[in-house]
Amino acid sequence: MSTLVLTPLLLPIATRRLIIRDYTVDDAGAVFSYVQDPAYWQYQSANAPTAAQIEALMQWVVKNQGVSPRLMHFLAVVRKDTGEIVSEAVLKIINPGERQGEIGFGVAPKSWKQGFGSEIAGAILDAAFQHFKLHRVAGQCSPDNKGSIRVIHFARGKWWSTLIYDILDQEYAKIKSVMKKA
Numbered sequence: 353m354s355t356l357v358l359t360p361l362l363l364p365i366a367t368r369r370l371i372i373r374d375y376t377v378d379d380a381g382a383v384f385s386y387v388q389d390p391a392y393w394q395y396q397s398a399n400a401p402t403a404a405q406i407e408a409l410m411q412w413v414v415k416n417q418g419v420s421p422r423l424m425h426f427l428a429v430v431r432k433d434t435g436e437i438v439s440e441a442v443l444k445i446i447n448p449g450e451r452q453g454e455i456g457f458g459v460a461p462k463s464w465k466q467g468f469g470s471e472i473a474g475a476i477l478d479a480a481f482q483h484f485k486l487h488r489v490a491g492q493c494s495p496d497n498k499g500s501i502r503v504i505h506f507a508r509g510k511w512w513s514t515l516i517y518d519i520l521d522q523e524y525a526k527i528k529s530v531m532k533k534a
């Protein structure tokens with residue numbers, strides 16, 4: 353394996369219609385305005401967060417922007433034409449020695465199906481492979497999340513897929529109580 357180059361990613365990144373930049377703590381309100389929509393969470397095993405949770409997340413994200421070497425890129429995506437935050441973009445370098453990474457994205461529901469998810473995925477895959485020279489990049493989503501699968505596959509070619517099942521604590525507790533009664 354060749355050594356991973358951890359030269360900091362140059363931000364912001366401009367795509368055709370979007371700017372991908374670091375968050376500031378002042379972005380918390382804009383992020384909360386769309387992540388409070390249950391539709392955003394329909395294919396993820398999490399509930400919509402509270403405003404306080406988003407504030408805390410933004411504080412954590414901003415604090416971690418200065419960590420060196422920077423492995424976590426949790427970024428804001430802003431429309432060039434309106435300046436509005438329409439998505440987040442995530443690039444995590446998971447195992448620098450083995451050049452592994454993970455991407456993620458979450459577009460505000462009112463901006464779905466306008467090609468933003470694909471535009472973001474293209475930019476973060478470029479950052480992963482061209483800037484960081486990663487060897488393998490993963491993206492996780494529910495098999496029911498047709499939009500996310502399409503976004504991942506926008507970069508045509510061979511993607512290896514793995515099924516990961518997860519269960520919540522309350523579901524497991526429910527199963528145990530039924531088993532006890534049986």
Ligand SMILES: CC(C)(COP(=O)(O)OP(=O)(O)OC[C@H]1O[C@@H](n2cnc3c(N)ncnc32)[C@H](O)[C@@H]1OP(=O)(O)O)[C@@H](O)C(=O)NCCC(=O)NCCS
Pocket residue numbers: 391392393395457458459460463464465466467468469470471492493494497498499500501502503
């Ligand atoms: C999944 C998600 C990122 C898609 O973003 P998007 O900006 O709507 O995606 P795009 O507009 O680039 O669409 C890409 C393709 O998927 C299709 N698509 C988008 N949403 C779809 C849906 N719900 N069902 C079926 N197809 C869908 C688009 O029509 C497009 O098709 P095309 O390639 O034939 O043109 C967005 O729905 C989202 O953020 N959802 C909530 C958070 C989430 O689930 N994130 C992923 C977690 S792993």
